[in-house]
Amino acid sequence: MYDDAMALRYALLGLLNDAPASGYELTQRFALGIDRYAWSAKHSQIYPELRKLEGEGLIEVVGEGARGKRSYGVTEAGRARLRDWLLSEPSAKGTRNEFVLRLFLMSALTNEEAVQLLTDLSKFAEAEQAELTAKVAELQARDDATLTAPVFAAQYGVHAYGAIREWANWVLTELAKKRD
Amino acid sequence: MYDDAMALRYALLGLLNDAPASGYELTQRFALGIDRYAWSAKHSQIYPELRKLEGEGLIEVVGEGARGKRSYGVTEAGRARLRDWLLSEPSAKGTRNEFVLRLFLMSALTNEEAVQLLTDLSKFAEAEQAELTAKVAELQARDDATLTAPVFAAQYGVHAYGAIREWANWVLTELAKKRD
DNA sequence: GAGGCCATGTAATGAGTTACATGATTAT
DNA sequence: ATAATCATGTAACTCATTACATGGCCTC
Numbered sequence: 505m506y507d508d509a510m511a512l513r514y515a516l517l518g519l520l521n522d523a524p525a526s527g528y529e530l531t532q533r534f535a536l537g538i539d540r541y542a543w544s545a546k547h548s549q550i551y552p553e554l555r556k557l558e559g560e561g562l563i564e565v566v567g568e569g570a571r572g573k574r575s576y577g578v579t580e581a582g583r584a585r586l587r588d589w590l591l592s593e594p595s596a597k598g599t600r601n602e603f604v605l606r607l608f609l610m611s612a613l614t615n616e617e618a619v620q621l622l623t624d625l626s627k628f629a630e631a632e633q634a635e636l637t638a639k640v641a642e643l644q645a646r647d648d649a650t651l652t653a654p655v656f657a658a659q660y661g662v663h664a665y666g667a668i669r670e671w672a673n674w675v676l677t678e679l680a681k682k683r684d
Numbered sequence: 685m686y687d688d689a690m691a692l693r694y695a696l697l698g699l700l701n702d703a704p705a706s707g708y709e710l711t712q713r714f715a716l717g718i719d720r721y722a723w724s725a726k727h728s729q730i731y732p733e734l735r736k737l738e739g740e741g742l743i744e745v746v747g748e749g750a751r752g753k754r755s756y757g758v759t760e761a762g763r764a765r766l767r768d769w770l771l772s773e774p775s776a777k778g779t780r781n782e783f784v785l786r787l788f789l790m791s792a793l794t795n796e797e798a799v800q801l802l803t804d805l806s807k808f809a810e811a812e813q814a815e816l817t818a819k820v821a822e823l824q825a826r827d828d829a830t831l832t833a834p835v836f837a838a839q840y841g842v843h844a845y846g847a848i849r850e851w852a853n854w855v856l857t858e859l860a861k862k863r864d
Numbered sequence: 865g866a867g868g869c870c871a872t873g874t875a876a877t878g879a880g881t882t883a884c885a886t887g888a889t890t891a892t
Numbered sequence: 893a894t895a896a897t898c899a900t901g902t903a904a905c906t907c908a909t910t911a912c913a914t915g916g917c918c919t920c
Contacts, residue, residue, distance in 0.1 A: 509878080509879075509909080511780075511782045511785055512879085512880090514785070514786075514789065515785055515789070517789075517792075518785075518788070518789030518791075518792055519789075521789070521791065521792045522791055526898095526899075526900090527899080527900070527901095528898065528899050528900075538785075538788060539778045539779070540778070540779060541779055541781065541784050541788075542779065542780075542781050542782075542784040542785040542787075542788050543778070543779075543780055543781070543782075543785045544777075544778020544779070544780070544880090545778075545880080546880075546881065546882085547899085547900075547901085548880085548881075548882080548883095548901080548902080548903095549879080549880060549881080551899095551900060551901060551902095552901085552902090569899090570888070570889060570898080570899085571887080571888045571889065571898055571899045571900080572887090572888080572899060572900060573898080573899060573900085574899095574900090583792065586789070586792050587792060587793065589786075590786055590789060590790065590792060590793060590801075591793075591797065591801075594782060594783050594786060595782060597724075597782055597909095598719045598720070598723070598724025598725075598908095599719070599720060599721055599722065599723075599724070599779075599780065599781050599783075600691075600722075600723055600724070600779065600780045600781075601721065601722055601723070601779050601780075601781070602691045602722075602723075602774060602775060602777055603774050603779075604721050604722040604840060605691055605694070605695055605698075605718075605722040605723045606769075606770055606774060607722075607836065607840070608698070608718060608721075608722050608833045608836045608837050608840075609694065609695070609697075609698030609699075609701075609766070609770060609833060610770065610836070611698075611701065611702055611829075611832045611833065612697075612698055612701045612763065612766050612767060612770060613767065613770060613771075617771065621770075621771075649791075652791040653788040653789060653791065656787065656788045656790070656855065657788050659851060659854055659855075660784060660787070660788070660847075660851050663847035663848070663850045663851045663854075664844070664847050666847060666850075667840075667843035667844050667846060667847035668843070670843045670846075671839060671840050671843045674839060674843075675836065675839075689881080689906080689907075692907085692908090706870095706871075706872090707871075707872070707873095708870065708871050708872075724908090725908080726908075726909065726910085727871085727872075727873085728873080728874080728875095728908085728909075728910080728911090729907080729908060729909080731871095731872060731873060731874095732873085732874090749870095749871090750870080750871085750916070750917060751870055751871045751872080751915080751916045751917060752870095752871060752872060752873095752915090752916080753870080753871060753872085754871090754872090777881095778880095780880095
């Protein structure tokens, strides 16, 4: 069984599969957009996990650089483990999205406040969508393997913000109905 | 400043604002769909948090029932706190969504495997969308204040799954391009 | 009276964040 | 030289899950 909750290790294996990297570089790849839609991690969690993965033979040091830099690459065992996980059933664990939570709790606001919030939200989502669309085009133009996951993430964001806009508009019509 | 990471307390305040409830009932309201898109919590985390909120005067016992049941309602202080939080800037903390993470890491699969996974995914999202659409209609028909947040959650799910479908189809066309 | 659900709680463990800490290299 | 960034690490704390634990009420 895949113990789920081990998502961080698979995130690391997956990113290293795109291209070898150091803990520092991995931290940056998370910040390239993955942390917004899928998973986030700080260096303080990444470094120890890399050591663990190395100890289990799933990754290995493939190069050393200045300032004690250690670049890791996935081993065959690591790649096999990652593939197994990707092809296994997702664990359907509880999502955590504070942003969406706020939206669900809006009934605590007055009608005017809620309308204002949703209108702002819709505009915000539109702006984010435009920005991400540009980012996708830019990342794609670079044609770099390390950017595969970030491009997917950004494009997912484009659709996710579209969903938020549609949803916000739906709620606005619901609120209008109730006011009658 | 709102310490973010306190999302659970606001989830509880928000749910109690829809209608008073016991810890047990709150656990069930999370399971009604909020846990899938926004936030999840187990009873073992909910009960202590309710005690804390009570200690801070943000909620109060509004009724007792059989088997030691304690129903809580939000106090004025609690409602004020919740409103402040809802109207404050979201903390934009890292989202955690294992499902989406898997999608980002798909480059570790062969082209055939990826195509298969995305096709399955698209179908799955379609089925979920249909189910949730039905659920929204059913919940709305009940016209019950405690269902406000769950209805919003379900409708959000409808749009979120739509986004996943669109995204999956986009990735499929990208993969087709690369194969040429 | 047995089985299922209602109802609450605590302890142990694991995951994740914040803060603390250090030092090397590079660019200005 | 000095500031920014690269690069790694550990400790303390908080948040969250799993497992353990108990007992009442209701239906059959």
